[in-house]
Amino acid sequence: MHVVRSREQARRARAGLGSVGFVPTMGFLHDGHLSLVEVAGRGHDAVAVSIFVNPTQFGPGEDFAAYPRDLDRDLAVLESAGVDLVWVPDVADIYPRGAATRVTVDGPIASVLEGASRPGHFDGVATVVTILLGVLAPTGLVLGAKDAQQVTVLRSVVRDLGLDVELIVGPTWREPDGLAMSSRNIYLTEPERAAAPVLRRALAEAEARYAAGLRDAALMRSVVRELVRAEPLAELDYVSVADPDTLAELEWIDDTTQLVDPERKGRGAALVSLAARFGRARLLDNVTLGA
Amino acid sequence: MHVVRSREQARRARAGLGSVGFVPTMGFLHDGHLSLVEVAGRGHDAVAVSIFVNPTQFGPGEDFAAYPRDLDRDLAVLESAGVDLVWVPDVADIYPRGAATRVTVDGPIASVLEGASRPGHFDGVATVVTILLGVLAPTGLVLGAKDAQQVTVLRSVVRDLGLDVELIVGPTWREPDGLAMSSRNIYLTEPERAAAPVLRRALAEAEARYAAGLRDAALMRSVVRELVRAEPLAELDYVSVADPDTLAELEWIDDTTQLVDPERKGRGAALVSLAARFGRARLLDNVTLGA
Numbered sequence: 216m217h218v219v220r221s222r223e224q225a226r227r228a229r230a231g232l233g234s235v236g237f238v239p240t241m242g243f244l245h246d247g248h249l250s251l252v253e254v255a256g257r258g259h260d261a262v263a264v265s266i267f268v269n270p271t272q273f274g275p276g277e278d279f280a281a282y283p284r285d286l287d288r289d290l291a292v293l294e295s296a297g298v299d300l301v302w303v304p305d306v307a308d309i310y311p312r313g314a315a316t317r318v319t320v321d322g323p324i325a326s327v328l329e330g331a332s333r334p335g336h337f338d339g340v341a342t343v344v345t346i347l348l349g350v351l352a353p354t355g356l357v358l359g360a361k362d363a364q365q366v367t368v369l370r371s372v373v374r375d376l377g378l379d380v381e382l383i384v385g386p387t388w389r390e391p392d393g394l395a396m397s398s399r400n401i402y403l404t405e406p407e408r409a410a411a412p413v414l415r416r417a418l419a420e421a422e423a424r425y426a427a428g429l430r431d432a433a434l435m436r437s438v439v440r441e442l443v444r445a446e447p448l449a450e451l452d453y454v455s456v457a458d459p460d461t462l463a464e465l466e467w468i469d470d471t472t473q474l475v476d477p478e479r480k481g482r483g484a485a486l487v488s489l490a491a492r493f494g495r496a497r498l499l500d501n502v503t504l505g506a
Numbered sequence: 507m508h509v510v511r512s513r514e515q516a517r518r519a520r521a522g523l524g525s526v527g528f529v530p531t532m533g534f535l536h537d538g539h540l541s542l543v544e545v546a547g548r549g550h551d552a553v554a555v556s557i558f559v560n561p562t563q564f565g566p567g568e569d570f571a572a573y574p575r576d577l578d579r580d581l582a583v584l585e586s587a588g589v590d591l592v593w594v595p596d597v598a599d600i601y602p603r604g605a606a607t608r609v610t611v612d613g614p615i616a617s618v619l620e621g622a623s624r625p626g627h628f629d630g631v632a633t634v635v636t637i638l639l640g641v642l643a644p645t646g647l648v649l650g651a652k653d654a655q656q657v658t659v660l661r662s663v664v665r666d667l668g669l670d671v672e673l674i675v676g677p678t679w680r681e682p683d684g685l686a687m688s689s690r691n692i693y694l695t696e697p698e699r700a701a702a703p704v705l706r707r708a709l710a711e712a713e714a715r716y717a718a719g720l721r722d723a724a725l726m727r728s729v730v731r732e733l734v735r736a737e738p739l740a741e742l743d744y745v746s747v748a749d750p751d752t753l754a755e756l757e758w759i760d761d762t763t764q765l766v767d768p769e770r771k772g773r774g775a776a777l778v779s780l781a782a783r784f785g786r787a788r789l790l791d792n793v794t795l796g797a
Binding site (some may be wrong): 226246263310311313314315316317318319320321322324325342345346347349352371372375376377378379414461 | 513517601602604605606607608609610611612613615616632637638640641643657662663665666667668669670752
């Protein structure tokens with residue numbers, strides 16, 4: 216396993232690898248990351264992983280400094296997983312002195328939901344991923360479904376800028392009680408950890424209601440909202456029932472959209488997503504209906 | 507010569523070409539463009555040219571609609587020049603419905619000089635060139651020295667985003683009386699055309715004064731300014747004597763900078779640039795001192 220730091224080293228190490236599935240991460244890896252590594256290995260000659268806690272995607276007052284880090288453990292885990300290349304850049308490798316170029320995403324897909332709660336977040340994500348893709352030139356970019364809006368935004372960036380990479384989405388990995396795996400789960404106290412699976416339970420209720428025929432999006436939102444609000448340790452930020460591509464809030468969940476537009480195939484009729492704070496931890500989860 | 511329109515056609519046509527020198531243009535080609543085509547052919551297997559009048563780099567009230575176009579002539583000229591691939595996208599090929607991603611360049615290099623006179627211009631340039639590079643993946647990007655700030659901005663974009671392309675600068679091509687070739691010269695009336703070489707004469711005076719030892723940048727600016735102002739048909743926008751990399755205005759032209767910083771080698775001690783309006787035409791020119 217090559218572990219590299221500078222852009223030049225990364226580019227050189229990548230050059231010898233054939234087709235590459237690439238998993239960008241902020242480190243402090245869990246089984247969800249490893250499932251993405253496995254996805255990246257399918258159909259590619261090699262797997263590359265980046266570990267970079269990207270300062271530009273954290274807002275003022277967010278947890279950039281506190282974000283958990285454990286590089287030695289991460290490298291051991293990736294080595295066991297058979298990863299070929301790990302890029303661990305310093306901030307100055309990604310943003311050298313004088314760097315002035317930003318990739319920004321206009322319009323609702325980057326300004327609603329996480330974009331509304333975290334202004335500038337997706338510009339930071341779009342910029343760092345464009346740089347990582349520029350340097351590594353991977354064949355596939357593997358993203359986790361848990362960060363659904365990130366997937367939507369980066370799908371737009373890849374398409375808009377004509378980047379020659381296939382975007383691959385890996386499923387959300389969960390603890391046995393349903394909590395979506397996240398590096399930020401480490402912030403949870405014991406009672407918060409016990410309360411957090413309410414997010415998954417609320418989304419499972421949305422799936423059940425959808426299966427039973429519920430299509431009114433406002434009603435769907437209030438079903439999910441009430442379930443989360445019943446948990447006293449959860450401080451709900453938003454519940455969204457939106458178009459998976461535009462992230463526009465829906466009035467009605469239309470199962471036929473994806474049948475009409477072949478580009479939409481498999482992306483479902485609605486993305487139900489939510490964010491809630493449990494003490495220090497801000498947690499996300501989502502489910503796609505009608506996929 | 508392949509002439510293609512859509513992104514997919516462009517990507518497919520490029521795939522068979524080996525190493526590619528790429529010249530992005532807005533069409534209405536002149537000998538300056540053809541000299542860049544020649545530069546692009548050196549050391550590359552093939553030459554690609556794009557012809558696209560990019561709406562996002564024109565401000566409100568600028569000459570987007572009036573910008574001269576002659577596609578048939580352009581294609582004939584490029585065919586004679588032995589070009590392998592010409593990409594003539596529609597606006598919707600570059601900016602498909604829903605496209606939301608912009609490449610922006612913060613800081614002085616994009617906000618001074620042309621950026622001050624044309625707000626948003628360099629965001630449009632940075633975005634379209636990033637898209638063209640994303641789709642065509644050329645080996646070399648060939649730019650004309652006449653648009654010196656564009657070169658500086660795009661050098662920054664290529665470096666910041668880690669784009670795997672070599673930036674190559676071709677010299678400014680001139681009419682026999684010294685006027686820099688530009689598609690916008692067609693806007694000049696006969697008296698304006700006769701007056702326009704004052705720009706080159708003023709820059710030649712800067713070169714002569716530099717050769718004679720003048721290093722005071724304020725004095726250099728006023729020498730150039732007074733020469734242009736003596737021409738009644740010229741409406742001067744700016745005269746700049748700036749650091750070639752940062753575009754910060756200099757107080758003193760320091761010949762030794764480039765000797766200290768190897769990255770600066772060949773980029774000179776000062777960029778003397780100016781812009782002036784002659785009737786409908788806004789013309790640029792520049793010279794590098796101490797290169």
